[in-house]
Amino acid sequence: MSRKLSLGLAVNEALHIAMETDPDVILMGEDVAGGGLREGDGIDEMGGVLGTTRGLVKSFPDRVLDTPISEMGIVGTAVGAAMTGMRPVVELMFIDFLGTCLDPLLNQAAKLRYMLGGKARIPLTVRTVTGAGMQAAAQHSQSLYWMTAGIPGLKTVIPSNPADAKGLLLAAIRDDNPVIFCEAKLVLGATGEVPEGDYEVPIGKANLVREGSDVSLIGFGGTVPICLKAAKQLADEGIDADVLDLRSLSPLDEEAILTTLAKTGRVVIVDESTPRSSVASDVAALCVDQGFDSLQTPVRRVTAPHSPVPFSRPLEQAYLPTAARVIEAVRSQG
Amino acid sequence: MDLTREQLLEAYRKMRMIRAFEEKLGDLVTAGKMGGFMHLYAGEEAVAVGVCTHLGQVDTVASTHRGHGHCIAKGVDVSAMMAELFGRATGCSKGKGGSMHIADVDKGMLGANGIVGAGIPLATGAALTAKLKKTGGVSVAFFGDGASNQGAFHESLNMAANWKLPALYVVENNGFGEFTPTEFVVPVKDIAVRATSYAMKSLIADGMDFFDVYEKTGEALEHCRSGQGPVLLECKTYRFAGHFVGDPLVYRSKEEAEDWIQNRDPLDNFEEHVLEASLVDVDDLRRIDLEVQEELTAAVEAAEAAPFPGLEEITTDVYCTAGEGA
Incomplete structure (x- = not known):
């Protein structure tokens, strides 16, 4: 069975499945809950700046962590958590913000396993929005996946449709390596058939x-x-x-x-x-x-x-x- | 003080081992027998050992470029460390990390770090794991006064305080960030005051005094372990050997260094204290000195005799394949 979903909703569904199937999966980022646990009439959650993580904090209140606007702290903390047994999914709102948190990816996540002679695993996923098309101008529209793709130790994936987005994200979260998951603005709102249930699209296969x-x-x-x-x-x-x-x-x-x-x-x-x-x-x-x-x-x-x-x-x-x-x-x- | 004779002797052994290890490395690098950038911990032994004496297997430590002392204090095998520093296949990281990345995750030692301040968020993440998985463990970040000027420090403390993580942030204030005196780049006298911005408890210890560090760490960890959140512990200390092996030391006076080395040596302090209080026998200490030297000599011999990693190791361990453990 499948139904039509946007790429953003397919990502949301993958996150739900990943968190349901593995208690070590946590979601961290700016506004990922976004008021989701606040009491009061007429108050609802943002679920991320584009609403991609809506509903998750209600289902997993202890594992969806709103962070301060501290990309270095968020990604660095996620690397430490990944190294010690969690399986964090970080939302880096736009890939342009890589400028504020490159070290934990470039010098920590990507290299720890190597520097420790194979004695560490960093099962970290960084979800991030890439590319132009929303008139977001020069600091919110870049396609910087070439930077992460060029760093040994990191994996970088970028789906073109909702079905692949769901399967690739599940594969990324379950991968024992740090994976940068890019959500391109040009296809983020596009809809397509998405299979129901739990499935993975293998990383590294065109x-x-x-x-x-x-x-x-x-x-x-x-x-x-x-x-x-x-x-x-x-x-x-x-x-x-x-x-x-x-x-x-x-x-x-x-x-x-x-x-x-x-x-x-x-x-x-x-x-x-x-x-x-x-x-x-x-x-x-x-x-x-x-x-x-x-x-x-x-x-x-x-x-x-x-x-x-x-x-x-x-x-x-x-x-x-x-x-x-x-x-x-x-x-x-x- | 709640330490048994055995614990005291173990603390002394670790401090003596750190000192002897670092002196040995200084000789080996100067003689051209060992390569790489080498930052020695001599002079700061009371900090690593004073803190780590409180830690168990479930607790983790993230370290700095000056990381050998933290490794030894956390129980990493000295022989495997020496082999690592010689770049041998028998090293604790198969010779692929070296001094600035020395680690042993199985011992809860998450690694030295070549990037100043980068271990602080890693320790924060380990504390998040401890909290979410309810391991009962604490996570300790060791870092210098220089690292407390990095954004990573402030971002981490803010997050840890906000989430009440079981994290202990230990700033080893040795008075210099590389070659620049701390007072030239930091407007506050005590790094500890920075905790106030994050509604975080802070303490200051004499980093040359094992017993003061041990006591303050105990107070800090009680706070962390009881769910009241992180603590910033500032230990005032001094590095005896400069920033790295080969540092010309032009930026500090001989008198200043000699004063610390002659009058405030943490090993001398420890010995005076335990002997005065008749807690251990002087013969025990001298026996440990000899055993440490023997262990080190054996470690160097074994490391020098060990093979280098095969060239195929250049491209292994870049990625983890499915099902492969840590």
């Missing part, structure tokens, strides 16, 4: 969401619908596209990338983030390095420009990758 043979469009998170839209328009021109949803940025499903490349000989990577040191550049390098013999055309990347995210609506829209730009990139391959 998903071929459309099959074609002429070109491989590779996207993740908010760029998957863009790839699908482009694929549909390309089909009208007689160009049949494979669309690969990476789902996991680290570990990266290199086999799936090289398989679609071998099939089509032609790759366009669509990434919402800035282009330098990006996932798009990483995938392009993989294609050239290990798939060179299959390549029939140059690899193209469709990304944001090397600039902060602008506020003004037409500027923000032009900043983001679009299906038109994807099609243009395909055509430019000749």
